[in-house]
Amino acid sequence: xxxxxxxxxxxxxxxxxxxxxxxxxxxxxxxxxxxxxxxxxxxxxxxxxxxxxxxxxxxxxxxxxxxxxxxxxxxxxxxxxxxxxxxxxxxxxxxxxxxxxxxxxxxxxxxxxxxxxxx
Numbered sequence: 837x838x839x840x841x842x843x844x845x846x847x848x849x850x851x852x853x854x855x856x857x858x859x860x861x862x863x864x865x866x867x868x869x870x871x872x873x874x875x876x877x878x879x880x881x882x883x884x885x886x887x888x889x890x891x892x893x894x895x896x897x898x899x900x901x902x903x904x905x906x907x908x909x910x911x912x913x914x915x916x917x918x919x920x921x922x923x924x925x926x927x928x929x930x931x932x933x934x935x936x937x938x939x940x941x942x943x944x945x946x947x948x949x950x951x952x953x954x955x
Contacts, residue, residue: 852869
């Protein structure tokens with residue numbers, strides 16, 4: 837039986853990703869999905885000049901990326917680290933028919949669903 841569920845988008849920082857075979861969607865949940873945006877900070881002992889410069893460079897790269905399908909560039913928090921992905925954060929997104937893997941599922945299952953290389 838195909839999974840035809842409708843999922844409701846997430847709001848604020850309370851996003852959890854759901855990985856389907858052909859797409860990732862975020863909905864209210866465990867704070868595992870974030871818009872790919874770095875916070876700018878003043879130079880300090882823990883955010884030195886090197887990190888200020890790196891933040892500026894990374895921001896320029898992220899801002900230059902555009903998805904023709906209208907998805908949002910997002911960071912997915914996984915056991916293997918943060919992953920960049922094009923994600924649907926829409927109010928309502930229809931599943932693609934596959935069974936979703938949630939961020940809160942078994943870490944090995946999540947890594948496999950996202951096709952993360954762990955070598």
